[in-house]
Structures are given as structure tokens and as C-alpha cells.
Amino acid sequence: MDFLTTVLLLLVGVGGGAALANALRSRSGVTNVRHESTLLLERIEKVxxxxxxxxxxxxxxxxxxxxxxxxxxxxxxxxxxxxxxxxxxxxxxxxxxxxxxxxxxxxxxxxxxxxxxxxxxxxxxxxxxxxxxxxxxxxxxxxxxxxxxxxxxxxxxxxxxxxxxxxxxxxxxxxxxxxxxxxxxxxxxxxxxxxxxxxxxxxxxxxxxxxxxxxx
Structure with missing residues (x-):
């Protein structure tokens, strides 16, 4: 098996694995949502x-x-x-x-x-x-x-x-x-x-x- 054939098989395998993972995730109804926030305190003033x-x-x-x-x-x-x-x-x-x-x-x-x-x-x-x-x-x-x-x-x-x-x-x-x-x-x-x-x-x-x- 030459190098080009090996690369193509790897790409097909990765693509198939991603498709299978997406299908399983959508079927199970589980979504991966990330929320990030950053709080910056600029200054404190006495009023x-x-x-x-x-x-x-x-x-x-x-x-x-x-x-x-x-x-x-x-x-x-x-x-x-x-x-x-x-x-x-x-x-x-x-x-x-x-x-x-x-x-x-x-x-x-x-x-x-x-x-x-x-x-x-x-x-x-x-x-x-x-x-x-x-x-x-x-x-x-x-x-x-x-x-x-x-x-x-x-x-x-x-x-x-x-x-x-x-x-x-x-x-x-x-x-x-x-x-x-x-x-x-x-x-x-x-x-x-x-x-x-x-x-x-x-x-x-x-x-x-x-x-x-x-x-x-």
C-alpha cells in the first residue's frame, strides 16, 4: 500500500468517525454548549x-x-x-x-x-x-x-x-x-x-x- 492510499484511508476513517459521532449526538439529544464570560472591574468610586x-x-x-x-x-x-x-x-x-x-x-x-x-x-x-x-x-x-x-x-x-x-x-x-x-x-x-x-x-x-x- 503506497503513501497516497494510506492518507486517503485515514481521511475516510476520520470523516466517517465524525459523521458517526454527530449522528449519535443528534440521536441522543445531547449538545455540547460552552459559555464563557470575563468580568473586568475598571474602577470603584465613592458616591x-x-x-x-x-x-x-x-x-x-x-x-x-x-x-x-x-x-x-x-x-x-x-x-x-x-x-x-x-x-x-x-x-x-x-x-x-x-x-x-x-x-x-x-x-x-x-x-x-x-x-x-x-x-x-x-x-x-x-x-x-x-x-x-x-x-x-x-x-x-x-x-x-x-x-x-x-x-x-x-x-x-x-x-x-x-x-x-x-x-x-x-x-x-x-x-x-x-x-x-x-x-x-x-x-x-x-x-x-x-x-x-x-x-x-x-x-x-x-x-x-x-x-x-x-x-x-
């Missing part, structure tokens, strides 16, 4: 962020991209994404500027207070009605762009809702109560102070009404 409001949103996002074939024919691709999100709104206290009163009073003067911001968005995405074009196909970059745009839309919707106002009212009244419990006065910037005075008046009216109705 002082407080969540004061939580909201749940649903968003339907329609994506469409037009592409010309030979500058004549439209080759569109489109997809519909349904996103359900939990949005947390609160404050970054590292941006607060606060000082005690200079005349010896037990008063905390807040010179600057940050606006409420979206601290996190936890979103579940589902794709529906994905239609690729003839040559205009979806790529991984397209899906990333769709998810980024849907998340930005959810962020804008949350900021346009009542969540920032609720968070602002919550933090102002909480700080007022905390300072009062320790015998301190709280002085906010002018606009925030007016808002706090309104909240205190509403709280006092609610307390007085409860006392009148319960006879306490």
Missing part, C-alpha cells in the same frame, strides 16, 4: 447619591432606516422595540454646598442644591416586527444604536414626568424634618425655600385637620 422617587414606564420605539440601492431604489429596514423600565430619580449630594450660620444661630444654610436627576434606568427590551431590507441588513451596531436611543428617550420621558418634582419635595421636607429634630433651622436657596414653606404649610394643615377630625 453619595440618594434615591427619592421611583417610576415605572413603558415605551414603544419605532426604528426605521432608509438606504438607496444604486441611488434609485429604497431598501428600508425597520424594527419595533417595546421597553419597560424602572427609573430611579434622586440627588447627588456631592454637589450640595452647605454651611452653618455665622452669627452663632443653630441654622444650616444651603447655598446651592442640585437638581433632581435620573440615577439609574433598569430596562427590559423586546424586539418585534424586525424587517431587514434586501441589502440593508441589521448589524450588531444597529441593535446597540436602537437600545441607546430607546434608553435616551426613556430618560427624557422620566425627566418630563412628575418624578423630579416628587423627588424635590421629598428631599426638601426630609431635610427640614431632620434639622428640626435636632433643634436646627434649615435655610434653602430662595426658590427652594418658597417651595419648602408651601410644603410645611400643607403638612401643618393636614395635621390640624387630623386633630380636629380625631379629637386628639
Amino acid at each position: 453619595f447619591k440618594v434615591v427619592m422617587a421611583e417610576g415605572y414606564f413603558s415605551e414603544i420605539y419605532n426604528y426605521q432606516d432608509q438606504k438607496k440601492i444604486l441611488y434609485l431604489l429604497n431598501d428600508p429596514k425597520k424594527a419595533m422595540v417595546i421597553a419597560k423600565s424602572k427609573v430611579l430619580v434622586g440627588f447627588d449630594f456631592s454637589k450640595v454646598r452647605i454651611r452653618p450660620s455665622e452669627n452663632g444661630e443653630k441654622k444650616l444654610i444651603i447655598e446651592a442644591f442640585p437638581k433632581p436627576e435620573v440615577l439609574s434606568i433598569d430596562t427590559d427590551y423586546k424586539f418585534y416586527d424586525i424587517q431587514a431590507g434586501i441589502l440593508n441588513h441589521f448589524s450588531g451596531a444597529d441593535y446597540t444604536q436602537i437600545l441607546d436611543e430607546a434608553k435616551r428617550a426613556m430618560n427624557e420621558r422620566a425627566l418630563q414626568s412628575d418624578l423630579p418634582k416628587i423627588a424635590n419635595n421629598q428631599i426638601q421636607y426630609m431635610m427640614y424634618q431632620l434639622a428640626s429634630s435636632m433643634g436646627w433651622q434649615l435655610q434653602l436657596p430662595e426658590a427652594e425655600q418658597r417651595q419648602l414653606d408651601v410644603l410645611k404649610a400643607q403638612a401643618d394643615n393636614t395635621t390640624n385637620y387630623k386633630q380636629l377630625t380625631t379629637g386628639e
Whole structure:
């Protein structure tokens, strides 16, 4: 038996063995799936962020991209994404500027207070009605762009809702109560102070009404 014949027999044997193994694997229903993941920790930062409001949103996002074939024919691709999100709104206290009163009073003067911001968005995405074009196909970059745009839309919707106002009212009244419990006065910037005075008046009216109705 010459060398060429030996090589051909070996190749046939290897091919037949692989075919037999695949047939047995498919018949037994056993698949060999491997999952690998790598976790990289880039950095750790100390933060002082407080969540004061939580909201749940649903968003339907329609994506469409037009592409010309030979500058004549439209080759569109489109997809519909349904996103359900939990949005947390609160404050970054590292941006607060606060000082005690200079005349010896037990008063905390807040010179600057940050606006409420979206601290996190936890979103579940589902794709529906994905239609690729003839040559205009979806790529991984397209899906990333769709998810980024849907998340930005959810962020804008949350900021346009009542969540920032609720968070602002919550933090102002909480700080007022905390300072009062320790015998301190709280002085906010002018606009925030007016808002706090309104909240205190509403709280006092609610307390007085409860006392009148319960006879306490």
C-alpha cells in the first residue's frame, strides 16, 4: 500500500468517525454548549447619591432606516422595540454646598442644591416586527444604536414626568424634618425655600385637620 492510499484511508476513517459521532449526538439529544464570560472591574468610586422617587414606564420605539440601492431604489429596514423600565430619580449630594450660620444661630444654610436627576434606568427590551431590507441588513451596531436611543428617550420621558418634582419635595421636607429634630433651622436657596414653606404649610394643615377630625 503506497503513501497516497494510506492518507486517503485515514481521511475516510476520520470523516466517517465524525459523521458517526454527530449522528449519535443528534440521536441522543445531547449538545455540547460552552459559555464563557470575563468580568473586568475598571474602577470603584465613592458616591453619595440618594434615591427619592421611583417610576415605572413603558415605551414603544419605532426604528426605521432608509438606504438607496444604486441611488434609485429604497431598501428600508425597520424594527419595533417595546421597553419597560424602572427609573430611579434622586440627588447627588456631592454637589450640595452647605454651611452653618455665622452669627452663632443653630441654622444650616444651603447655598446651592442640585437638581433632581435620573440615577439609574433598569430596562427590559423586546424586539418585534424586525424587517431587514434586501441589502440593508441589521448589524450588531444597529441593535446597540436602537437600545441607546430607546434608553435616551426613556430618560427624557422620566425627566418630563412628575418624578423630579416628587423627588424635590421629598428631599426638601426630609431635610427640614431632620434639622428640626435636632433643634436646627434649615435655610434653602430662595426658590427652594418658597417651595419648602408651601410644603410645611400643607403638612401643618393636614395635621390640624387630623386633630380636629380625631379629637386628639
